[in-house]
Amino acid sequence: MGYTMNLPKTMRAxxxxxxxxxxxxxxxxxxxxxxxxxxxxxxxxxACGLNNTDVNTRSGWYSKxxxxxxxxxxxxxxxxxxxxxxxxPITFPRIQGADVCGVVAAxxxxxxxxxxxxxxxxxxxxxxxxDPTNMDKTGYFGSECDGGFAEYTTLPAQNAIAIQSDLxxxxxxxxxxxxxxxxxxxxxAAVTADDTVLVPGASGGVGGALVQLAKRRGARVIALxxxxxxxxxxxLGADIVLPRPNNDLRTQLEDERISVVADIVGxxxxxxxxxxxxxxxxxxxxxxxxxxxxxxxxxxxxLRDLTFLGSTVIPPSVTxxxxxxxxxxxxxxxxxxxxxLEELHAAQAxxxxxxxxxxxxxxx
Numbered sequence: 212m213g214y215t216m217n218l219p220k221t222m223r224a225x226x227x228x229x230x231x232x233x234x235x236x237x238x239x240x241x242x243x244x245x246x247x248x249x250x251x252x253x254x255x256x257x258a259c260g261l262n263n264t265d266v267n268t269r270s271g272w273y274s275k276x277x278x279x280x281x282x283x284x285x286x287x288x289x290x291x292x293x294x295x296x297x298x299x300p301i302t303f304p305r306i307q308g309a310d311v312c313g314v315v316a317a318x319x320x321x322x323x324x325x326x327x328x329x330x331x332x333x334x335x336x337x338x339x340x341x342d343p344t345n346m347d348k349t350g351y352f353g354s355e356c357d358g359g360f361a362e363y364t365t366l367p368a369q370n371a372i373a374i375q376s377d378l379x380x381x382x383x384x385x386x387x388x389x390x391x392x393x394x395x396x397x398x399x400a401a402v403t404a405d406d407t408v409l410v411p412g413a414s415g416g417v418g419g420a421l422v423q424l425a426k427r428r429g430a431r432v433i434a435l436x437x438x439x440x441x442x443x444x445x446x447l448g449a450d451i452v453l454p455r456p457n458n459d460l461r462t463q464l465e466d467e468r469i470s471v472v473a474d475i476v477g478x479x480x481x482x483x484x485x486x487x488x489x490x491x492x493x494x495x496x497x498x499x500x501x502x503x504x505x506x507x508x509x510x511x512x513x514l515r516d517l518t519f520l521g522s523t524v525i526p527p528s529v530t531x532x533x534x535x536x537x538x539x540x541x542x543x544x545x546x547x548x549x550x551x552l553e554e555l556h557a558a559q560a561x562x563x564x565x566x567x568x569x570x571x572x573x574x575x
Contacts, residue, residue, distance in 0.1 A: 224361035230271040247319035257380035259359035260310030283563035308360035309353040312383035331371040334530040382544035385570035389416035395525030400495040404429025443568040481505035545569030
């Protein structure tokens with residue numbers, strides 16, 4: 212038997228009703244509060260960060276029918292069978308939002324009651340407990356199950372990671388998705404202190420995390436960002452910040468030897484990134500916000516002995532490592548703005564416009 216305190220039966224929640232435009236996200240004042248099932252905890256959400264998965268799933272951008280950049284608007288043609296990150300449909304209504312910081316408010320059966328009151332952040336990868344390294348048996352919090360754009364949410368107890376930190380709830384809500392994505396990319400590309408890493412979209416949540424985490428590994432980091440964001444990106448630790456977009460990148464890099472490109476941008480300027488890689492270099496990708504289809508010259512690929520790496524499902528250890536880095540004070544939150552939950556439309560519009568630096572968070 213689980214344990215539930217005297218909690219309200221309903222909650223405020225922003226609920227996505229289907230694929231489409233921002234108006235598919237509907238604010239409810241009295242949405243049913245979930246109860247934790249066996250092995251789960253109920254979290255009182257204190258803050259929840261925004262990420263590209265929210266936008267792409269809501270708009271249907273993951274469908275192979277879509278060839279445009281991430282815009283956040285509904286697409287005219289979306290294949291019914293592949294509109295989400297995992298290539299399979301999800302059910303609606305759905306509460307999105309993955310990057311939760313909150314407090315355990317109740318526990319389900321077979322979860323220690325002492326966890327009630329713990330401050331936690333989320334490990335968003337929902338794994339098979341009997342086969343946790345099997346990438347085919349994974350889901351994502353806020354996608355395959357309801358997430359954090361609400362006052363309460365449930366998830367498996369092992370995915371609610373206790374954290375001790377002086378950072379605010381909003382600051383802690385910047386880490387789970389962006390920083391785990393970035394650390395997963397650097398892990399897959401085996402980045403070390405011997406590398407020079409080029410980060411094309413360094414002003415976003417994942418990009419800023421890549422800069423910090425690559426520097427933490429001792430790598431040299433060259434970042435690309437629009438001119439008005441250069442000071443913010445430099446403050447994250449980048450050794451060099453160059454303009455983006457940039458069609459003269461190879462010339463501007465001069466004698467720099469780029470061993471790794473860590474990319475979430477893609478789009479029309481993608482070939483210029485590949486042209487910068489030294490022989491034997493690695494390209495690792497976890498997004499394509501500027502467009503998923505690129506001009507790929509196979510000669511550059513094989514004549515330079517390049518390695519290409521996709522990065523989505525991360526090793527189970529990554530989020531635990533991130534928590535230890537945060538508790539050590541080794542990572543800087545990059546909080547751009549906060550909005551009340553009921554203003555999620557405005558928050559997501561700002562997120563999509565990409566005029567900010569860092570992460571945007573909503574507060575229930």
